[in-house]
Amino acid sequence: MRRGIGWLSPSTLAGRTVLTLLAGLLAFHLGSVWLLERGVRDALAEARENHVADHAAMAARVVGSLPEEVREAAARVLSTPTFEAAWDRSPVAEPTDEAALAPLKARLVQHAPDLANVHLQLGLAAPRDGGPGRIRGAMRLADGSWVSFAASAPNLAPVPTDASLASHSAMARGIVLASIVVVRRITNPLRRLARAAEAFGKGASPVPLPESGPLEVREAARTFNAMQARIHRLVADRTQALAAVSHDLRSPIQRLRLRAGCLDDQEAQRAIDGDLDEMEGMIEATLAYLRGETESEEPRQADLATILATLVDDASDRGATATYAGPDRLPMRLRPVAIKRALANLVDNAVNHGDGARATLEERPESVTMRVEDDGPGIPERDLEAVFEPFHRLDAPRNRGTGGTGLGLAIARQVIDAHGGTVSLANRPGGGLVATVRLPRAPVAATQAPRAAEGAPA
Structure with a gap:
């Protein structure tokens, strides 16, 4: 009997089932960790967008409410290490509203609706000292002057709010499908055994089942093969014995029929012939029923x-x-x-x-x-x-x-x-x-x- 090849391929049905469950749980755990990390990154990206949008709207609102002589100083006060603001009557470098930045601009306006009133323009700026990418923006105030800013570039691609749920659903579906495939492979020998038992029960000739699969299934297949071989042998022996008896009975039946023909009593002769016909019919019908279990x-x-x-x-x-x-x-x-x-x-x-x-x-x-x-x-x-x-x-x-x-x-x-x-x-x-x-x-x-x-x- 073939044994298992180690813990990666247990020989028993219980071992393979446990291994399948553990593999599914491990895949789900690793996927959950990956989704958590991805969710944190997405949350940080969304927070950077909110930071840029809020600071830009605040800079435009505060600087625009001050006298011109203090606007430049106020812009410097509003600057942070990640957000640099400046004021001038004309933008220092006119940003180019590139098509690639259009989705980012729409999201910034969605975070801070006030940016829609200052004609926000965005453009890409060269990174500083090999650091992360930067964006440059300009906002026109009511008097025609400009507040410009530079900040670390948020993700240009949108951050889906339902990414975690969708990813979990996709991962769960994948694990379910993989588990179904694995479980079907484990239980295929059981289905073959059930089909073979049904066919044999309907009179099929014995067809040995392959003794493969988990240990329990191999033992069941081996027992089933031995059982159907014994049953087939018993039926064949019984049919052969009855066929021999039938053959041996035909001779005395024919002798009785010949002797009945010598009787002078016609009524008795007909009665005996009727009984002999019934005996032959019973023998033939019995053999026919038994042949139904072995012939095809x-x-x-x-x-x-x-x-x-x-x-x-x-x-x-x-x-x-x-x-x-x-x-x-x-x-x-x-x-x-x-x-x-x-x-x-x-x-x-x-x-x-x-x-x-x-x-x-x-x-x-x-x-x-x-x-x-x-x-x-x-x-x-x-x-x-x-x-x-x-x-x-x-x-x-x-x-x-x-x-x-x-x-x-x-x-x-x-x-x-x-x-x-x-x-x-x-x-x-x-x-x-x-x-x-x-x-x-x-x-x-x-x-x-x-x-x-x-x-x-x-």
């Missing part, structure tokens, strides 16, 4: 309407009352031989036990529905499900005297289940029984289908 038929395109209509015509040719209502053609992907056996059992049940059969076929976009109705005595409600069990026969009036072996409905359900459909019985309100079969229109899965013997009535 590949699905192919076939005409379901033709199959059902042909069965009804065959019943009519035998003298029974049988009718068909439905489309003339209904091509579907199915196993035609197995479906024909299943539907033949339902039609024969209606003919033998209900004095006739009325078969209908309805087509829908995703499924088809078939109904086989009769006018017989029906079935007690408590037995509507039990009659699908192998060798289950009802008392009179639907009894063994009509030729049933108790396997026809079991074979029908076995076939329909293998096609992914359903079959059910219900008593009609006006009397009689209706068998309803529903089959999906989707392609049949690659599972093994039963191959029941034709004409094995319930």
